[in-house]
Amino acid sequence: MKHLLGTEGLDPATALAILDTADGLKRTLLGREVKKLPTLRGRTVITCFYEDSTRTRVSFEIAGKWMSADVVNVSAGSSSAKKGESLRDTALTLAAAGADCVVVRHPASGAAHRLASWLAHTNTSVVNAGDGTHEHPTQALLDMATLRERLGSVEGRRIAVVGDVLHSRVARSNVHLLTSFGADVVLVAPPTLLPTGVADWPVGSAGSLRVSHHLDAELPTADAVMMLRVQAERMHGGFFPSAREYSIAYGLSEARAAMLPDHAVVLHPGPMLRGMEISAAVADSPRAAITQQVANGVHVRMAVLYHLLAGEEDAA
């Protein structure tokens, strides 16, 4: 594997290897006072964020540092994503400066793919840390790691992905990854927040994909509920009448959470809109795996960097 650009087309064996590595790293580091492995000593990881995301950037930064890589943060800011400073020039500069890996977050869908094509003749790897409304593969991997811990396996499990699927890179990455591991995914949203033709998306042969507009109908059979962020600007974009109505129809209230089977787990990629997307009580309840997701995020990103940079050829 040279790059991690998305989970679409990511072969399940590679994904499994990353997850197993993450698991191993987690166990290795458990209880250690000094969380430092020498694995990526001498390697340089540059995080290049054209869009603010402290949560994701810090997670990659810690992942790199715990593996002894040199981590450099380039805060590209949203202004340089506009005209004037081209992503291409930035990419070539970072590669020339000796980056072994560029972790990129960008508001344009496909930006990581373009970056990879510009760097095709270099040894620099690209990790997509979120491109527009396209993919966020490490988020899906950390969600999978969390689900594996909570449910054992996702095969045959029913996962409800709830909210703004249309604009969600988290949802896209999760649909591909979860179905390739045999999960039955149901996307729950008003029709205005679902992508065109989503019901016909090609999915991993092992799982299935379905669409629903009725959260209450899905909860009693859900093994996991993955809540999505609703960005403030969507509330004024006419995608739904009001935050209140959204919350009534698609918010995970305590009453709704009570409809879930006892074993069911609740995930949220954060940051949460407490009260609207999810009630505070549900977010803080034991069935919520939100802090566990954050912790797994570091281990999964360590595993991704390991697979990209530690010189191992992909078995598959």
Place this chain on the structure above:
Amino acid sequence: MSTFIVKGARPYGEDAVDIEVTDGVITAIGQGLTGDETVDAAGLVALPGFVDLHTHLREPGREDTETIETGSRAAALGGYTAVFAMANTDPVADNAVVVEHVWRRGQEIGLVDVHPVGAVTVGLKGEKLAELGTMARSTARVRLFSDDGLCVADPLIMRRALEYTKALDAVIAQHAEEPRLTVGAQAHEGDLAARLGLAGWPSVAEEAIVARDCLLAKHVGARLHVCHVSTEGTADVLRWAKARGTRVSAEVTPHHLLLDDERLNTYDPVNKVNPPLRTTTDAAALRQALADGTVDCVATDHAPHAAQDKDCEWSAARPGMLGLQTALSIVVATMVEPGLLDWRGVARVMSERPAEIAGLTDQGRPIAVGEPATFTLVDPAARWTVRGAELASIAANTPYEGMELPGAVVATFLRGKLTARDGKATA
């Protein structure tokens, strides 16, 4: 008196004849004509010079991507003898000064008749009619008005524009795109764009405007031309409108005949156009609509862009692709080779109909005695490989890079003057 003989050309693909040209006019057609000067055209198909209703020449304003001179060269090499230069220049061609400049530069260069398109509204803002009459009465004699790139979305402004141009014997060419349905749009609204996370440009945003404009044109009895039709639904609307006597014409680009949205897969913005590449079903429907006359003609939407405006992330890239030098070959590949059009049909959609739509009386004329010697020689058997860097345009943004295409323009004559020959413009 200058006379020459074009030997052995096949007008409209029919039997080989010799064509005698004297002082820019066809003076004889027959077998075994002789003269001092001859042009060997054995095996070549002769067609009336192509007329492009939709070209972006970028001058004034973006001379780093194309000038009237380089665009004229590209046009001549592509077999064109007249092009309509779109108004979205900088400054906008919304006044007599700009359109007269464009007209005059075209004349000075002399490779192709450059007809400026006037903007419909001031600054392409869609709010206030530009001085359409002044542009029509200027030396540029503007007959085609368009805010192309932007839709005249306000139905009242569109109605006024259609009504007003009736007195000018002009036509409004509409870029049909309901802007409220395409906010942030980056690609055809469909499965693939949704999977790629690119905001959708739904077909209905085009179809709704075309339907509205057809109703308006019929209501006021004016002429409407629909730019770069891209969807099957638009073809259906046009069929319906024409059947009820609407004075509407329409064009389709070569790329909408050939390419489809599967090309988005790589996120390479060379494939980004507006309207976007649609589905294979749309492309097939457009080929059919062009063959049966529902869509009147082919127009290139030749849109040169600087490398940095294309070699970037998809959403930052400007829409558009080069078209003048590849149009004939794409028409051959999509229409002639599959048997949808014969060479007479090609002459109709690339020359005669566009000339009629724009009111040109000396272009799109038959290859016949007494007519202007404005024609193009095409080698139907040729195949060539597209190299963007070798095209005459300053920009190189062609989606056909490295592709082998059928049919090649060998020579172009404008009123008896050789403007292109064997891949070289002769200015």
